[in-house]
Structure formats: C-alpha cells, structure tokens
Amino acid sequence: MTADAQLYPTPEGLYCPAGDFHVDPLRPVRRALITHGHADHARPGHGAVLATRQTLDIMAIRYGEDFTQSRQEAVGRVRIGDAEVSFHPAGHVLGSAQIEIATGGRRFVVTGDYCRHPNPVAAPFEPVPCDVFVTEATFALPVFRHPDPAAEIGKLLASVRAFPDRAHLVGAYALGKAQRVIMLLREAGWDAPIYLHGALERLCWYHVEQGVPLGDLRPATTDRKTKADFAGQIVLAPPSAFAATWAQRFPDPVICFASGWMQIRARARQRGVELPLILSDHADWPDLLRTIDEVDPQETWITHGREDALMRELDLRGRVGRPLRLVGYEDEAEA
Amino acid sequence: MRHFARLIEALAFTPQRNGKIRHLVEHFRTRPDPDRGIALGALTGDLDLRQVTPSLLRGLVAEKVDEELFRLSYDFVGDLAETIALIWPVAEAPEDPPLAELVAELEATGKAALPGVIAARLDRLEPSARYAYLKIATGALRVGVSARLARTALAEFGSVPVEEIEELWHGLEPPFESLFAWLEGGEKPVSAARSPFRPVMLSTATDLDQLGPLAPEDFAAEWKWDGIRVQAAVEDGERRLYSRTGEDISGSFPDLLDALDFEGTIDGELLVRRGESVAAFGELQKRLNRKTVGKGLLKSHPAALRAYDILIHGHEDMRAQPFDRRRARLEQVIAKADPERIDLSPLLSFDTWDALAALRADPPDPVIEGLMIKRRDSPYLAGRIRGHWFKWKRDPMTVDAVLLYAQRGHGKRSGYYSDFTFGLWDGNMLVPVGKAYFGFTDAELKSLDRFVRSNTTERFGPVRAVKPELVLEIAFEGLNRSTRHKSGVAMRFPRIARIRTDKPAQEADRLEALTALLPPEGPPA
Structure with a gap:
C-alpha cells in the first residue's frame, strides 16, 4: 500500500483509514486526534477525541466540558483499528504533541505546530524517526530566522523604561504566547504585577495550576484603578482588544505585538504596531531544515504554510517533498 | 551601527511626532561624534553618497541565495533591502562597526569596487544593521523624519530655539561636530557660508x-x-x-x-x-x-x-x-x-x-x-x-459631508476611531472627498467613536465603513484639483467644524457644490 493511501487529506482534514480517524480535523468527525489546543487545530463537536491530558483540559476550558462525546488521554502506545499511535512533545504550547502513526509497516509523524527553541511553557520537541514526516511550514522562508527571545523582551523593557508615563499593551495570543511573554519577562527580572485582559485569565491560571510560575498576575480592570495607575505597567491582551473600547482605559499606550510575523516590517505597520516583538512558537527556517535532517524521513509532507519555498529547498537537497495544502490552519495571531 | 539600526527602527514604528523627537534626542545624547552627526546627515539627506542601485543589490544576493527562494521571499516581504538583510547568510562573528566608518567607506569606494565592499560588509553585520546599512547605501531611509523634525530634535537636545539651528544649517555639514559641541554647552559655530538662511x-x-x-x-x-x-x-x-x-x-x-x-x-x-x-x-x-x-x-x-x-x-x-x-x-x-x-x-x-x-x-x-x-x-x-x-x-470654506469610513488612532487616541473619511453626493452615490482627524473636542471624539462602533457595516483591517447617516460640517482652507483623488479635488487642512446631528444625510452637499469652488485650471505643465 502506498503512503498516500494510508494517510491523506480530506475536506475534514488529514485522514487515516486504517484507524478511521482524523488528525486536527477542521469539521466535526467521528474520531479526532488533536496535536494541541489552538483553535484552528482543536475544534469542538467531535464524537471522540484523543489528545494529551493538557490539550483535553485546554479544550474543556475553551469550549466547555461537553466539547466532545468521549475523550481519552494519550498515554503510551494506543491501538486504533489497524493503526498504533503515540504522542511526543512538540515544544509549541502547553500540552502540544506530535502524533506518531504506525500502520502497515510504515511510520508517519504528524508534527502539528512545533518549536525547537527552549520554551518554559512546553516540553521540548523530540525528533521521532519515521518514514513520512508531516510537517508544518508556517515560517518556511529563508527570511525567517527568529532572533533571541531574551533580546526581544529586552526591547520591551527598554521601552517601558523610556516611556514611564505610558502603558505598554502587548498583543499576545491567549494560549502559549501570553504565558511565554510572561515567563520571558520574569526571567528578565520583571517581578512587578502583570495585568491581563479578561480573555487571557483562565488559560493563565491553568498554566499556574500546571506548575508554570507566572508570578503576580492581575486583571486589567478599572475598578479602583485610574488611567494613571497603568502608567509604566505591562498589560497583556489578545490583539483584537486593541480595536475595542477596552484600550481607551490606558494612558497613551504603546501598542506592542508578540509574533513571529513581526519580523516583517510591513506586517507590523499594517497592524498599527509601535513596538514589534519577534516572538514565535514555531520553527523558523533553519530549525525546519535542521529538524528534517535529524528525522531524516524518506518523504516530507507539508501540511500548511509557505510550502513553495520548503518544496524548493527539499528539492535542492535531494529530498522528496509533497505539499498537502491543507486549508484552514494558521491564524496569524497565533504564530 | 547597532544603535543607528535601533534608531531607524524606532522612528519608523513611532507614529507620534513627539515620540520621534524623543528617540532622536536620546540618540544625540548617547552617541559619540562623529556617529551621531553622520546619523543626522542620513536623516536630513545631507550625506553625499554614490547611489547604490537595486540591480547592484540583486546581483549580490543572486550569488548567495537560490533565485527561486529569493523571489518567494521578496514577494512575501515586499522590500528589497529588508529581504536582503534577512536572507543574507548569517554572520559567523558579527561586528558592530561605527556608522561613520561604514559611510566613509561607501564614500571612498569607486563604482567597480562597490559590490565587493558591500558584500563583505553584509557578511559581517547582523540583520538589523544590514537593513540600516542598505537603506543608507540606497539613499532611502523613509522613517517619517523630515529635515525640519530632525532640527527640532536638535533644538530640544541643546535647549536652543530651532531658528538658531536653521540659521546655521547651511554653513554646516556632516558630521556636524561644531554644532553638537555648541548644543552641549560649547561655543556657537560661526557660519562661513555666503547667503545663509535667516530665521523667518x-x-x-x-x-x-x-x-x-x-x-x-x-x-x-x-x-x-x-x-x-x-x-x-x-x-x-x-x-x-x-x-x-x-x-x-x-x-x-x-x-x-x-x-x-x-x-x-x-x-x-x-x-x-x-x-x-x-x-x-x-x-x-x-x-x-x-x-x-x-x-x-x-x-x-x-x-x-x-x-x-x-x-x-x-x-x-x-x-x-x-x-x-x-x-x-x-x-x-x-x-x-x-x-x-x-x-x-x-x-x-x-x-x-x-x-x-x-x-x-x-x-x-x-x-x-x-x-x-x-x-x-x-x-x-x-x-x-x-x-x-x-x-x-479669510473665513474657511465649509461643506456638509457624510461620514463614510473611520480609522483607529494611536497613542492617546488608542482604542478610538479618530480619522474620518467623508463624502459628498454625486448623483445618488456618495463619493469620498477628504479625510479629517482634528477639529473636534474630546467629548465630540467620544460621540463620533460611539457612532462608528454602533453603525459599522464593514471592516477592513483598522478601517470601518459606517452607515452613511452622520453629517459633518467640514471646514477647509482651500481646494486643489487632484488626479490622485477619485473626486478630482483635494482639500487643504480639512477639519471637522461641527457634528450636524440635526441634518439628514440626504441634505448633505453635492459634489458640484465643491467643484464650483475650484480655481481655474492652469495651462498644461
């Protein structure tokens, strides 16, 4: 049986007929294997979900306890029909995993989104040997080499010092990026309270419960607080909040945005960002190539992102590549 | 170079004039001569460099990077200097040479040797420094700082009236060491130039x-x-x-x-x-x-x-x-x-x-x-x-126009829709004729913001289209013909004089009322 008959894209998402399941399906399906809790990968309404404990918890926080009819925590090797699956850390967000699928003598690894840079909120990525490596390619252009995160946080703290009368509003996605920014701030010695938009609170508290020491977090509410109280403070919010009347409560705010896309100036300007922070939870170009070399698969399949450039590079390296062109992933804010 | 790279990045992303001045003053205060003066010259357009052409740069990068990968990257990034700065192979041991050294080298290098010199520098700079270097070499900083704004920052740095700097300016040239010495408490330079500018x-x-x-x-x-x-x-x-x-x-x-x-x-x-x-x-x-x-x-x-x-x-x-x-x-x-x-x-x-x-x-x-x-x-x-x-x-001209689009502001206006596009009737269509972002009080801004939020029909990034219902009295100083505007007219200093909640949109002015105010057309240029 050829590899592309054992795992292939369908309108619902990537499908494995041997186990009759989908990986990160875009629409409700009978049985879903979920790599991580970001909304474009983890959707509600499936018959059954197999995922890490933390991904299941995160889905319950986001969608309510009834997000699926039945759920199973991924521990060790799990037999599903004629396939055997296991989950391995992906280094992307809390609970994120690559999914290894063994069927008919062939081994696939579906990465979901992954990151090779040390990330205090996620277990580090483990290269898993396989025949077919199914990778993301969000930042697959040679212009993407993510800078040192500590230096990016240094830019934020320098700006806070330079503008003590202004609030710094940092746009950060609720799952992963927000907690990463907080941990980087703590590592850089910022032990003052960090203020949170309401949409970030539950996931931050969940990280604390899971043993991630986020320090003194407070709601960015105006009860008992005036505009001036936010001067010199750091406030985290989902980027969408900057358009809302919510942003009016802060004194002359400096709009910051933590994302890998901030590498590109036009993107930062388009979003009206005054302080771009290049912080990504994805593999950059060198890490994508390094990972493919380490895993050394017979074939590399590309789920989503800049597949043209990665295909070209695989070709130059004499590797076999195949674009799956899955549509529906990659919320810009998450990268 | 790292400091200059940081400066132009901060200037490019800081929308407010005062914020830009603050970054400039800080740079003048902390950087030594001659670097700060070369930075000033780069911002005011007073560096006299051989223009490095885009085709020279394309030729350089073609030797380092696969053509197809470069094309895909350039398509995505949209700016040649930025693409090259990011895609150039990583420097093994990056250096941070003074800005003045890089500029002096560009000045001293002949046309034939230029590509080799630039490539050797790119090999040893970090990406943000490469970007700044290429922007200087191509003579297009585009960071939203005019020569006037740079001189205003100098005036603030030295606590002197900007007019005194304007008066001296034409006798000075990069790296402006005598100017900085004066601004830091030394002796005022004497302009040797003939026909100097005098403050107006x-x-x-x-x-x-x-x-x-x-x-x-x-x-x-x-x-x-x-x-x-x-x-x-x-x-x-x-x-x-x-x-x-x-x-x-x-x-x-x-x-x-x-x-x-x-x-x-x-x-x-x-x-x-x-x-x-x-x-x-x-x-x-x-x-x-x-x-x-x-x-x-x-x-x-x-x-x-x-x-x-x-x-x-x-x-x-x-x-x-x-x-x-x-x-x-x-x-x-x-x-x-x-x-x-x-x-x-x-x-x-x-x-x-x-x-x-x-x-x-x-x-x-x-x-x-x-x-x-x-x-x-x-x-x-x-x-x-x-x-x-x-x-x-003369009393300003006024016209009653209909609010069509609003864009989010920044800084003190963060979270408010504060830039307003308005239009006039042309037949039974409303044609945009201008944009205004001042003239209103804080209380009026709040009520405009409320109107925009509750009457949004479409969103395009930071811009919202609104129901064409609110009439604004727009005051302006004059009118020019414009081929760049759909309406064919461009207002000078338009501002919102009044919010006409009393007037239905159907009774707003027609485009003809505005075009009738246009000056006569000159001969073809």
Whole structure:
C-alpha cells in the first residue's frame, strides 16, 4: 500500500483509514486526534477525541466540558483499528504533541505546530524517526530566522523604561504566547504585577495550576484603578482588544505585538504596531531544515504554510517533498 | 551601527511626532561624534553618497541565495533591502562597526569596487544593521523624519530655539561636530557660508475682537498671498532661495534665481505669476520638489517673488529697524528689479478695523488667503513672537459631508476611531472627498467613536465603513484639483467644524457644490 493511501487529506482534514480517524480535523468527525489546543487545530463537536491530558483540559476550558462525546488521554502506545499511535512533545504550547502513526509497516509523524527553541511553557520537541514526516511550514522562508527571545523582551523593557508615563499593551495570543511573554519577562527580572485582559485569565491560571510560575498576575480592570495607575505597567491582551473600547482605559499606550510575523516590517505597520516583538512558537527556517535532517524521513509532507519555498529547498537537497495544502490552519495571531 | 539600526527602527514604528523627537534626542545624547552627526546627515539627506542601485543589490544576493527562494521571499516581504538583510547568510562573528566608518567607506569606494565592499560588509553585520546599512547605501531611509523634525530634535537636545539651528544649517555639514559641541554647552559655530538662511518672522492668528482695542494707525496691512513663504538671499553674487524652514529650494527655481539682481535678503511669497495674473496654489505645486525643471514648465509656469520685507540690504543688517524703515528700503530695492519676476506686495490703506474687515470680506484676487497686519515699529524677529505680526485669514470654506469610513488612532487616541473619511453626493452615490482627524473636542471624539462602533457595516483591517447617516460640517482652507483623488479635488487642512446631528444625510452637499469652488485650471505643465 502506498503512503498516500494510508494517510491523506480530506475536506475534514488529514485522514487515516486504517484507524478511521482524523488528525486536527477542521469539521466535526467521528474520531479526532488533536496535536494541541489552538483553535484552528482543536475544534469542538467531535464524537471522540484523543489528545494529551493538557490539550483535553485546554479544550474543556475553551469550549466547555461537553466539547466532545468521549475523550481519552494519550498515554503510551494506543491501538486504533489497524493503526498504533503515540504522542511526543512538540515544544509549541502547553500540552502540544506530535502524533506518531504506525500502520502497515510504515511510520508517519504528524508534527502539528512545533518549536525547537527552549520554551518554559512546553516540553521540548523530540525528533521521532519515521518514514513520512508531516510537517508544518508556517515560517518556511529563508527570511525567517527568529532572533533571541531574551533580546526581544529586552526591547520591551527598554521601552517601558523610556516611556514611564505610558502603558505598554502587548498583543499576545491567549494560549502559549501570553504565558511565554510572561515567563520571558520574569526571567528578565520583571517581578512587578502583570495585568491581563479578561480573555487571557483562565488559560493563565491553568498554566499556574500546571506548575508554570507566572508570578503576580492581575486583571486589567478599572475598578479602583485610574488611567494613571497603568502608567509604566505591562498589560497583556489578545490583539483584537486593541480595536475595542477596552484600550481607551490606558494612558497613551504603546501598542506592542508578540509574533513571529513581526519580523516583517510591513506586517507590523499594517497592524498599527509601535513596538514589534519577534516572538514565535514555531520553527523558523533553519530549525525546519535542521529538524528534517535529524528525522531524516524518506518523504516530507507539508501540511500548511509557505510550502513553495520548503518544496524548493527539499528539492535542492535531494529530498522528496509533497505539499498537502491543507486549508484552514494558521491564524496569524497565533504564530 | 547597532544603535543607528535601533534608531531607524524606532522612528519608523513611532507614529507620534513627539515620540520621534524623543528617540532622536536620546540618540544625540548617547552617541559619540562623529556617529551621531553622520546619523543626522542620513536623516536630513545631507550625506553625499554614490547611489547604490537595486540591480547592484540583486546581483549580490543572486550569488548567495537560490533565485527561486529569493523571489518567494521578496514577494512575501515586499522590500528589497529588508529581504536582503534577512536572507543574507548569517554572520559567523558579527561586528558592530561605527556608522561613520561604514559611510566613509561607501564614500571612498569607486563604482567597480562597490559590490565587493558591500558584500563583505553584509557578511559581517547582523540583520538589523544590514537593513540600516542598505537603506543608507540606497539613499532611502523613509522613517517619517523630515529635515525640519530632525532640527527640532536638535533644538530640544541643546535647549536652543530651532531658528538658531536653521540659521546655521547651511554653513554646516556632516558630521556636524561644531554644532553638537555648541548644543552641549560649547561655543556657537560661526557660519562661513555666503547667503545663509535667516530665521523667518511668523505671525499669530487674530480677529476683529482682538484687533478692536489696538490703534489702527500703529499698523500696516497687506494681503496674505496663497503661495509659499520664501527667503531670497544674495551675498557677493551667490543667490539662494530658501523655504521658511530653511530648506534650500534654489534648484527648483532657476528662473527666479536669475532675476535676483540685488545684494541682500528679502522675505516674500513665491508664486506662479503671468503678468498681473497670479496662479492658484495648485499650479505652484507643479514646480516644487523637482531636481531639474524642463523648459516647457519654466515657460508655462513662471515663478515670481512678491516681496514682503527686507532683512539685509547689501551688508547692512536691517532686522533691528522698525517695519516702516525696512519697508521704505524694500521699495527702493524692488523698484530696480525685473517687474516680471519680482514685485512688491502692496500696502492697504484703511482708517478703522471695520474698513479693513470690509477689504478682507472682498479681496480683489482669488489667490489671497487673508490679511497680514504688522506693527509699524516692529523689528524683524525670529519665530512666532506675539504682538507684532498678525494674520487674519479669510473665513474657511465649509461643506456638509457624510461620514463614510473611520480609522483607529494611536497613542492617546488608542482604542478610538479618530480619522474620518467623508463624502459628498454625486448623483445618488456618495463619493469620498477628504479625510479629517482634528477639529473636534474630546467629548465630540467620544460621540463620533460611539457612532462608528454602533453603525459599522464593514471592516477592513483598522478601517470601518459606517452607515452613511452622520453629517459633518467640514471646514477647509482651500481646494486643489487632484488626479490622485477619485473626486478630482483635494482639500487643504480639512477639519471637522461641527457634528450636524440635526441634518439628514440626504441634505448633505453635492459634489458640484465643491467643484464650483475650484480655481481655474492652469495651462498644461
């Protein structure tokens, strides 16, 4: 049986007929294997979900306890029909995993989104040997080499010092990026309270419960607080909040945005960002190539992102590549 | 170079003028000579570098990166220097050479050796420094800082009036070490340049109420012409034309420069004039910002100076003398000039402020934007000093327009929709005719913001389209023809004068009402 008959894209998402399941399906399906809790990968309404404990918890926080009819925590090797699956850390967000699928003598690894840079909120990525490596390619252009995160946080703290009368509003996605920014701030010695938009609170508290020491977090509410109280403070919010009347409560705010896309100036300007922070939870170009070399698969399949450039590079390296062109992933804010 | 790279990044992303000034002052304060002066020269366009062409850069990157991968990257990034800065192979041991060293090297390198020199530098710089280096080399910083803003930051850095810096500017060149030494408490440099720019005297706005208590006989009045305020300086035969902020614009006006047959410094209005007929401001705009001016344009759009005042005559500095004395001298000098190119701004005769108000209400020429009222005993003073010169502008034109789009503001206006696009009726369609982002009070901003949020029909990034229901009274200073606007008109200084919640959108003005106010079309350029 050829590899592309054992795992292939369908309108619902990537499908494995041997186990009759989908990986990160875009629409409700009978049985879903979920790599991580970001909304474009983890959707509600499936018959059954197999995922890490933390991904299941995160889905319950986001969608309510009834997000699926039945759920199973991924521990060790799990037999599903004629396939055997296991989950391995992906280094992307809390609970994120690559999914290894063994069927008919062939081994696939579906990465979901992954990151090779040390990330205090996620277990580090483990290269898993396989025949077919199914990778993301969000930042697959040679212009993407993510800078040192500590230096990016240094830019934020320098700006806070330079503008003590202004609030710094940092746009950060609720799952992963927000907690990463907080941990980087703590590592850089910022032990003052960090203020949170309401949409970030539950996931931050969940990280604390899971043993991630986020320090003194407070709601960015105006009860008992005036505009001036936010001067010199750091406030985290989902980027969408900057358009809302919510942003009016802060004194002359400096709009910051933590994302890998901030590498590109036009993107930062388009979003009206005054302080771009290049912080990504994805593999950059060198890490994508390094990972493919380490895993050394017979074939590399590309789920989503800049597949043209990665295909070209695989070709130059004499590797076999195949674009799956899955549509529906990659919320810009998450990268 | 790392510091300069950080500076231009901060400038490019900081929208507010004051924020930009703050970044500049900090840079001047912390960077040593000659780096800060080279940085200043890069921002004011005073570095004289051989232009590095995009094709040279493309050739360099083609030797390092697969062509297809570069093309895909450039498509995504959209800026050549930025793409090259990011895609260039990582420096093994990055260096941080002083900006001045990099600029000196570019200046000293001949055309044939240039590609090799640039490639060798790119090999040893970090990405953000590569970006800054390439932007300097290609001569296009584009960080939203004008030479004027850079000088304003210098003034703030040294706690001196910006006029003093403008006056010195043309005798100085990068790295401006004598200038920085003065701003840090040293001796003020003496300008050696001939025909230097002198700080211009500016007026404050007035009206009948404020003029009332003053004695009309203490004042002279003249028309305020709608051209560009300039200073024509001739010293020992060297002729220069400056804008009112001290930019040397001689190169764009060779025809007027030829006519400067005097020795001294004259303050006046630059106009396009054909005999007695003064052309609308839009025609003068065609002459601006040109490196070379074609014969056709010189003929169809002849430049002229209408003189207001004299600062220097021969080598005599007249600035401390009263206006009346200067005016008499000005009349003598202008009497000898070529009347086709240089004439006198006539004084108006009036006995009472009401008589002057009557003149203001009915000016004899459409290219008059109001009155200038000058105290007869005033010296010629640098800057906007209250109590000496007054401008009494014509009432603004107004039009009732419908709010169509709103865009989010930044800084103190974060979270508010504060930039408003409005339109007028053309048939049964509303055509956008302009954009306004001031004129309203804080309370009005809140109510406009509320209207936008509750009447949004579509969103495009930071912009919202709204139901065409709210009428805004827009005040503006003038109107130009424009091929860049769908409506064919461009307003000058549009602002929101009133929110007309009392007026239904159907009764807003029609586009014809606006186009009827347009000045006559000039000859083809």
